[in-house]
Amino acid sequence: MIRYYVVTVFPELVARFCDEGLLGRAQRGSLVSLATINPREFAHDKHRSIDDTPYGGGSGMVMQPGPLVEAMERADALEAAQGGSRPTRVLLTPQGEPLTQAIVRALAERPAMTLVCGRYEGVDERARAEVDVEISLGDFVLMGGEIAALALIEATARLAPGVLGNPESVEEESHARGLLEYPHYTRPVEFRGRTVPDVLLSGDHARIARWRRREAFLRTLRRRPDLLQGRELSDEERGWLEEGT
Numbered sequence: 089m090i091r092y093y094v095v096t097v098f099p100e101l102v103a104r105f106c107d108e109g110l111l112g113r114a115q116r117g118s119l120v121s122l123a124t125i126n127p128r129e130f131a132h133d134k135h136r137s138i139d140d141t142p143y144g145g146g147s148g149m150v151m152q153p154g155p156l157v158e159a160m161e162r163a164d165a166l167e168a169a170q171g172g173s174r175p176t177r178v179l180l181t182p183q184g185e186p187l188t189q190a191i192v193r194a195l196a197e198r199p200a201m202t203l204v205c206g207r208y209e210g211v212d213e214r215a216r217a218e219v220d221v222e223i224s225l226g227d228f229v230l231m232g233g234e235i236a237a238l239a240l241i242e243a244t245a246r247l248a249p250g251v252l253g254n255p256e257s258v259e260e261e262s263h264a265r266g267l268l269e270y271p272h273y274t275r276p277v278e279f280r281g282r283t284v285p286d287v288l289l290s291g292d293h294a295r296i297a298r299w300r301r302r303e304a305f306l307r308t309l310r311r312r313p314d315l316l317q318g319r320e321l322s323d324e325e326r327g328w329l330e331e332g333t
Protein backbone atom coordinates (compact mmCIF):
# COMPACT_ATOMS: atom_id res chain seq x y z
CA MET A 89 0.00 0.00 0.00
CA ILE A 90 1.37 3.41 -0.98
CA ARG A 91 -0.32 6.48 0.45
CA TYR A 92 -0.17 9.69 -1.59
CA TYR A 93 -0.89 13.16 -0.26
CA VAL A 94 -1.09 15.74 -3.03
CA VAL A 95 -0.76 19.42 -2.14
CA THR A 96 -2.54 21.22 -4.96
CA VAL A 97 -4.81 24.17 -5.71
CA PHE A 98 -6.70 21.81 -8.06
CA PRO A 99 -7.68 18.96 -5.73
CA GLU A 100 -10.67 17.88 -7.82
CA LEU A 101 -8.62 17.57 -10.98
CA VAL A 102 -6.12 15.31 -9.22
CA ALA A 103 -8.77 13.23 -7.42
CA ARG A 104 -10.84 12.76 -10.57
CA PHE A 105 -7.85 11.54 -12.56
CA CYS A 106 -6.92 9.06 -9.84
CA ASP A 107 -10.47 7.72 -9.61
CA GLU A 108 -10.28 6.35 -13.17
CA GLY A 109 -8.78 3.17 -14.63
CA LEU A 110 -6.18 1.11 -12.79
CA LEU A 111 -5.56 3.84 -10.20
CA GLY A 112 -9.24 3.95 -9.35
CA ARG A 113 -9.32 0.18 -9.03
CA ALA A 114 -6.17 0.23 -6.89
CA GLN A 115 -7.77 2.76 -4.55
CA ARG A 116 -10.96 0.76 -4.27
CA GLY A 117 -8.89 -2.35 -3.55
CA SER A 118 -6.90 -0.48 -0.83
CA LEU A 119 -3.65 -1.03 -2.73
CA VAL A 120 -3.00 2.72 -2.85
CA SER A 121 -4.69 5.67 -1.16
CA LEU A 122 -4.91 9.30 -2.19
CA ALA A 123 -5.68 12.43 -0.22
CA THR A 124 -5.58 15.94 -1.65
CA ILE A 125 -4.74 18.97 0.44
CA ASN A 126 -5.48 22.46 -0.84
CA PRO A 127 -2.96 25.02 0.45
CA ARG A 128 -5.79 27.58 0.31
CA GLU A 129 -7.15 25.98 3.46
CA PHE A 130 -4.10 27.40 5.18
CA ALA A 131 -4.30 30.91 3.74
CA HIS A 132 -4.45 33.46 6.47
CA ASP A 133 -6.13 36.44 4.77
CA LYS A 134 -9.78 36.93 3.94
CA HIS A 135 -9.21 36.42 0.18
CA ARG A 136 -7.58 33.04 0.90
CA SER A 137 -4.60 34.11 -1.21
CA ILE A 138 -1.57 31.86 -1.27
CA ASP A 139 0.64 33.85 -3.64
CA ASP A 140 2.25 37.25 -3.59
CA THR A 141 4.57 39.43 -5.66
CA PRO A 142 8.27 38.53 -5.66
CA TYR A 143 10.65 40.48 -3.45
CA GLY A 144 13.09 42.32 -5.70
CA GLY A 145 10.46 42.74 -8.40
CA GLY A 146 9.95 40.79 -11.59
CA SER A 147 7.09 39.11 -13.33
CA GLY A 148 4.52 36.73 -11.92
CA MET A 149 3.48 35.66 -8.47
CA VAL A 150 5.24 33.37 -6.03
CA MET A 151 3.54 30.79 -3.79
CA GLN A 152 3.98 31.81 -0.17
CA PRO A 153 5.79 29.41 2.16
CA GLY A 154 3.22 29.36 5.01
CA PRO A 155 0.23 27.68 3.29
CA LEU A 156 2.47 25.17 1.50
CA VAL A 157 4.38 24.12 4.61
CA GLU A 158 1.20 23.91 6.67
CA ALA A 159 -0.33 21.74 3.94
CA MET A 160 2.70 19.42 4.11
CA GLU A 161 2.26 19.28 7.89
CA ARG A 162 -1.41 18.36 7.41
CA ALA A 163 -0.18 15.41 5.34
CA ASP A 164 2.18 14.46 8.18
CA ALA A 165 -0.76 14.53 10.61
CA LEU A 166 -2.99 12.44 8.31
CA GLU A 167 -0.22 9.89 7.91
CA ALA A 168 0.44 9.83 11.68
CA ALA A 169 -3.25 9.07 12.17
CA GLN A 170 -2.67 5.97 10.00
CA GLY A 171 0.25 5.01 12.25
CA GLY A 172 2.86 6.06 9.68
CA SER A 173 5.90 8.28 10.01
CA ARG A 174 6.42 11.53 8.09
CA PRO A 175 5.78 10.95 4.35
CA THR A 176 8.62 11.62 1.92
CA ARG A 177 8.12 15.16 0.65
CA VAL A 178 8.53 15.60 -3.09
CA LEU A 179 8.39 18.98 -4.80
CA LEU A 180 7.60 18.86 -8.51
CA THR A 181 9.74 21.46 -10.25
CA PRO A 182 11.57 21.88 -13.57
CA GLN A 183 14.68 22.49 -11.43
CA GLY A 184 14.51 18.99 -9.90
CA GLU A 185 16.23 15.75 -10.76
CA PRO A 186 14.79 14.42 -14.03
CA LEU A 187 12.46 11.49 -13.30
CA THR A 188 13.79 8.07 -14.28
CA GLN A 189 12.58 4.52 -13.68
CA ALA A 190 15.37 4.13 -11.07
CA ILE A 191 13.95 7.07 -9.08
CA VAL A 192 10.43 5.69 -9.56
CA ARG A 193 11.55 2.32 -8.16
CA ALA A 194 13.19 3.96 -5.14
CA LEU A 195 10.13 6.13 -4.40
CA ALA A 196 7.75 3.19 -4.83
CA GLU A 197 9.46 1.59 -1.80
CA ARG A 198 8.27 4.43 0.45
CA PRO A 199 5.04 3.86 2.35
CA ALA A 200 3.85 7.44 1.89
CA MET A 201 4.65 10.52 -0.21
CA THR A 202 3.58 14.13 -0.10
CA LEU A 203 3.64 15.57 -3.61
CA VAL A 204 3.79 19.35 -3.70
CA CYS A 205 2.50 20.99 -6.88
CA GLY A 206 3.67 24.50 -7.64
CA ARG A 207 1.77 27.05 -9.74
CA TYR A 208 2.46 30.61 -10.93
CA GLU A 209 6.20 31.47 -11.00
CA GLY A 210 6.95 28.72 -8.50
CA VAL A 211 7.36 28.45 -4.75
CA ASP A 212 9.16 30.52 -2.13
CA GLU A 213 12.62 29.13 -1.38
CA ARG A 214 11.70 28.63 2.29
CA ALA A 215 9.04 26.12 1.28
CA ARG A 216 11.61 24.34 -0.88
CA ALA A 217 13.81 23.99 2.18
CA GLU A 218 11.12 21.80 3.78
CA VAL A 219 11.04 19.08 1.08
CA ASP A 220 13.20 15.95 0.83
CA VAL A 221 13.54 15.68 -2.93
CA GLU A 222 12.83 17.79 -6.00
CA ILE A 223 11.71 15.98 -9.14
CA SER A 224 11.32 17.25 -12.69
CA LEU A 225 9.26 15.60 -15.40
CA GLY A 226 11.81 16.77 -17.98
CA ASP A 227 13.52 19.79 -19.43
CA PHE A 228 10.40 21.77 -20.25
CA VAL A 229 8.09 24.00 -18.25
CA LEU A 230 4.50 23.09 -17.36
CA MET A 231 1.90 25.50 -15.98
CA GLY A 232 1.75 23.61 -12.70
CA GLY A 233 3.04 20.55 -10.88
CA GLU A 234 -0.17 18.49 -11.09
CA ILE A 235 0.65 16.64 -14.32
CA ALA A 236 4.10 15.84 -12.95
CA ALA A 237 2.61 14.61 -9.66
CA LEU A 238 0.11 12.43 -11.53
CA ALA A 239 2.93 11.02 -13.66
CA LEU A 240 4.83 10.12 -10.51
CA ILE A 241 1.73 8.57 -8.95
CA GLU A 242 1.05 6.43 -12.04
CA ALA A 243 4.66 5.33 -12.36
CA THR A 244 5.04 4.36 -8.69
CA ALA A 245 1.56 2.93 -8.14
CA ARG A 246 1.93 0.44 -10.98
CA LEU A 247 4.91 -1.06 -9.13
CA ALA A 248 2.88 -1.61 -5.95
CA PRO A 249 2.01 -5.30 -5.50
CA GLY A 250 -1.36 -6.23 -6.97
CA VAL A 251 -1.97 -3.02 -8.91
CA LEU A 252 -1.19 -4.51 -12.32
CA GLY A 253 -2.95 -7.67 -13.39
CA ASN A 254 0.24 -9.08 -14.87
CA PRO A 255 3.32 -8.38 -12.71
CA GLU A 256 5.67 -9.81 -15.37
CA SER A 257 4.96 -6.85 -17.62
CA VAL A 258 6.76 -4.63 -15.10
CA GLU A 259 9.91 -6.75 -15.36
CA GLU A 260 9.97 -6.86 -19.15
CA GLU A 261 9.00 -3.36 -20.12
CA SER A 262 11.13 -0.42 -21.26
CA HIS A 263 13.69 0.82 -18.71
CA ALA A 264 13.16 -2.10 -16.34
CA ARG A 265 16.38 -3.77 -17.47
CA GLY A 266 18.12 -0.73 -18.87
CA LEU A 267 16.72 -1.36 -22.38
CA LEU A 268 13.69 -0.25 -24.35
CA GLU A 269 11.09 -2.95 -24.78
CA TYR A 270 10.83 -5.20 -27.85
CA PRO A 271 8.15 -4.49 -30.51
CA HIS A 272 4.59 -5.71 -29.94
CA TYR A 273 2.11 -7.11 -32.44
CA THR A 274 -1.46 -8.37 -32.16
CA ARG A 275 -4.17 -9.40 -34.66
CA PRO A 276 -4.51 -9.13 -37.61
CA VAL A 277 -1.48 -10.90 -39.10
CA GLU A 278 -1.46 -8.42 -41.98
CA PHE A 279 -2.38 -4.75 -41.69
CA ARG A 280 -2.12 -2.45 -44.72
CA GLY A 281 0.59 -4.54 -46.28
CA ARG A 282 2.68 -4.94 -43.12
CA THR A 283 2.87 -8.39 -41.61
CA VAL A 284 3.74 -9.76 -38.19
CA PRO A 285 7.31 -11.17 -38.11
CA ASP A 286 7.21 -14.92 -38.85
CA VAL A 287 9.10 -15.81 -35.67
CA LEU A 288 6.19 -14.58 -33.52
CA LEU A 289 3.85 -17.01 -35.30
CA SER A 290 6.28 -19.94 -34.99
CA GLY A 291 5.22 -21.12 -31.52
CA ASP A 292 8.94 -21.66 -30.74
CA HIS A 293 9.21 -19.94 -27.36
CA ALA A 294 13.00 -20.01 -27.15
CA ARG A 295 13.35 -18.44 -30.61
CA ILE A 296 10.74 -15.83 -29.76
CA ALA A 297 12.49 -14.94 -26.51
CA ARG A 298 15.83 -14.58 -28.31
CA TRP A 299 14.25 -12.46 -31.07
CA ARG A 300 12.71 -10.18 -28.44
CA ARG A 301 16.02 -9.78 -26.57
CA ARG A 302 17.74 -8.89 -29.85
CA GLU A 303 15.05 -6.41 -30.94
CA ALA A 304 15.07 -4.75 -27.52
CA PHE A 305 18.85 -4.41 -27.67
CA LEU A 306 18.99 -3.12 -31.27
CA ARG A 307 16.07 -0.74 -30.71
CA THR A 308 17.87 0.74 -27.71
CA LEU A 309 21.11 0.99 -29.68
CA ARG A 310 19.38 2.92 -32.46
CA ARG A 311 17.05 5.11 -30.43
CA ARG A 312 18.73 5.58 -27.07
CA PRO A 313 22.42 4.65 -27.27
CA ASP A 314 22.93 6.69 -24.08
CA LEU A 315 21.12 3.93 -22.15
CA LEU A 316 23.81 1.43 -23.14
CA GLN A 317 26.70 3.51 -21.76
CA GLY A 318 28.29 1.67 -18.87
CA ARG A 319 26.23 -1.49 -19.52
CA GLU A 320 28.09 -4.76 -19.16
CA LEU A 321 27.20 -6.48 -22.44
CA SER A 322 26.43 -10.19 -22.62
CA ASP A 323 28.07 -12.29 -25.33
CA GLU A 324 24.94 -12.25 -27.45
CA GLU A 325 24.60 -8.46 -27.04
CA ARG A 326 28.22 -8.01 -28.15
CA GLY A 327 27.41 -10.02 -31.29
CA TRP A 328 24.32 -7.92 -31.99
CA LEU A 329 26.32 -4.74 -31.44
CA GLU A 330 28.74 -5.81 -34.19
CA GLU A 331 25.80 -6.61 -36.48
CA GLY A 332 24.04 -3.34 -35.67
CA THR A 333 26.97 -0.99 -36.22
Ligand SMILES: C[S@@+](CC[C@H](N)C(=O)[O-])C[C@H]1O[C@@H](n2cnc3c(N)ncnc32)[C@H](O)[C@@H]1O
Pocket residue numbers: 180181182183204205206207208209210211223224225226227228229230231232233234236
Ligand atom coordinates in the same frame (compact mmCIF):
# COMPACT_ATOMS: atom_id res chain seq x y z
C1 LIG B 1 5.38 27.90 -14.55
S1 LIG B 1 6.12 26.72 -13.50
C2 LIG B 1 7.34 27.68 -12.67
C3 LIG B 1 8.69 27.56 -13.25
C4 LIG B 1 9.73 28.39 -12.50
N1 LIG B 1 9.51 29.79 -12.71
C5 LIG B 1 11.13 28.02 -12.97
O1 LIG B 1 11.63 28.65 -13.90
O2 LIG B 1 11.71 27.07 -12.42
C6 LIG B 1 4.92 26.44 -12.27
C7 LIG B 1 4.99 25.10 -11.56
O3 LIG B 1 4.82 24.08 -12.50
C8 LIG B 1 5.50 22.92 -12.07
N2 LIG B 1 6.39 22.47 -13.16
C9 LIG B 1 6.67 23.13 -14.29
N3 LIG B 1 7.48 22.44 -15.07
C10 LIG B 1 7.73 21.27 -14.44
C11 LIG B 1 8.53 20.14 -14.76
N4 LIG B 1 9.24 20.05 -15.88
N5 LIG B 1 8.55 19.13 -13.86
C12 LIG B 1 7.86 19.20 -12.72
N6 LIG B 1 7.08 20.26 -12.37
C13 LIG B 1 7.03 21.29 -13.21
C14 LIG B 1 6.26 23.29 -10.81
O4 LIG B 1 5.54 22.82 -9.69
C15 LIG B 1 6.29 24.80 -10.86
O5 LIG B 1 6.35 25.37 -9.58
